[in-house]
Amino acid sequence: xxxxxxxxxxxxxxxxxxxxxxxxKSGVSTVVVEKSSSGSxxxxxxxxxxxxxxxxxxxxxxxxxxxxxxxxxxxxxxELRNLTSIDIGLSEYGMIEISVDSEHxxxxxxxxxxxxxxxxxxxxxxxxxxPYIKKTGGALFMKEDGHVxxxxxxxxxxxxxxxxxxxxxxNNTVLGIEKVNxxxxxxxxxxxxxxxxxxxxxGADSGRWFEATGLENPIVPTKGECFSxxxxxxxxxxxxxxxxxxxxxxxxxxxxxxxxSIPRDRSTTTTGGGLARLMNDxxxxxxxxxxxxxxxxxxGIRPGSVDDLxxxxxxxxxxxxxxxxxxxxxGILLAPVTGQxxxxxxxxxxxxxxxxxxxxxxxxxxxxxxxxx
Numbered sequence: 494x495x496x497x498x499x500x501x502x503x504x505x506x507x508x509x510x511x512x513x514x515x516x517x518k519s520g521v522s523t524v525v526v527e528k529s530s531s532g533s534x535x536x537x538x539x540x541x542x543x544x545x546x547x548x549x550x551x552x553x554x555x556x557x558x559x560x561x562x563x564x565x566x567x568x569x570x571x572e573l574r575n576l577t578s579i580d581i582g583l584s585e586y587g588m589i590e591i592s593v594d595s596e597h598x599x600x601x602x603x604x605x606x607x608x609x610x611x612x613x614x615x616x617x618x619x620x621x622x623x624p625y626i627k628k629t630g631g632a633l634f635m636k637e638d639g640h641v642x643x644x645x646x647x648x649x650x651x652x653x654x655x656x657x658x659x660x661x662x663x664n665n666t667v668l669g670i671e672k673v674n675x676x677x678x679x680x681x682x683x684x685x686x687x688x689x690x691x692x693x694x695x696g697a698d699s700g701r702w703f704e705a706t707g708l709e710n711p712i713v714p715t716k717g718e719c720f721s722x723x724x725x726x727x728x729x730x731x732x733x734x735x736x737x738x739x740x741x742x743x744x745x746x747x748x749x750x751x752x753x754s755i756p757r758d759r760s761t762t763t764t765g766g767g768l769a770r771l772m773n774d775x776x777x778x779x780x781x782x783x784x785x786x787x788x789x790x791x792x793g794i795r796p797g798s799v800d801d802l803x804x805x806x807x808x809x810x811x812x813x814x815x816x817x818x819x820x821x822x823x824g825i826l827l828a829p830v831t832g833q834x835x836x837x838x839x840x841x842x843x844x845x846x847x848x849x850x851x852x853x854x855x856x857x858x859x860x861x862x863x864x865x866x
Contacts, residue, residue: 501691543641543826557847573646573653591630592632696818712798759794804817
């Protein structure tokens, strides 16, 4: 007999498990299907920055969405820890976006005008506070923009969803979905499920489901390479964000440093050339870090989109089929609000989000086609 579920979620990264958490907490049961292990791809590769202002040059609807999601982490940190005993590693030391030339300094000054709550730090103040940074100009301090541990946060969402009654199927690939009277017939490697609703949240692998349902593939896979150091001393507590790289000081003492950006590259290797270019950029500005112990290097594939915006919402022609993907390097930042939006779309059916049309899959519609692979 075919198993029946309320909502099936394709993809067990931080987005999929956030959606599962919020739906199960609201009384909608879910099954997350992950082709490998949960949080093992883009989520695990991420630095975990909650960079509301590094990702936005102007106040806008999208900026407000980022801000809303960042703010959700404060309560989530406590709630998820109470439910799962997992510390998501929320750091509230803030971020500093630092200029190293006059053009970038002018850009940051314009951003300060756009966001008056941010604190301006002059070049002289930067040199006094952070003498180990070379070539620094003026900077912006973003005291509310911290970071989390992505793998821990994903695992906490996963376990909290299971606590509320969710299910998880790992190491199993979704082979196809087809619209049927009862909802959607979902073919897995190991059997068939009937789901009332389906949510596609499979990151860089989401493109096939757009094409299979009559939409252009909007996903732009973008490879990023990172490395980490474990310095013997603490140089700073704030995240440092430069034009070409960032440094994220984790609560256990690691410095996560990234990242290269190679559009439409799906390879998972970490290259010597990519690391060399990244290290040259970093050590030219922070020469003292060159002598600190190297810990690890890795790469991941960010799920970008053709218009640089996430894709969150219901298919324009197929009711009950939702997308939550295309977050690029904002997946960790936007995970909470994405989970809430999909929950509200499914539970409330019509929700007046101001971002709804801007993020809707409908902006990508081309023609209707049968939902099968």
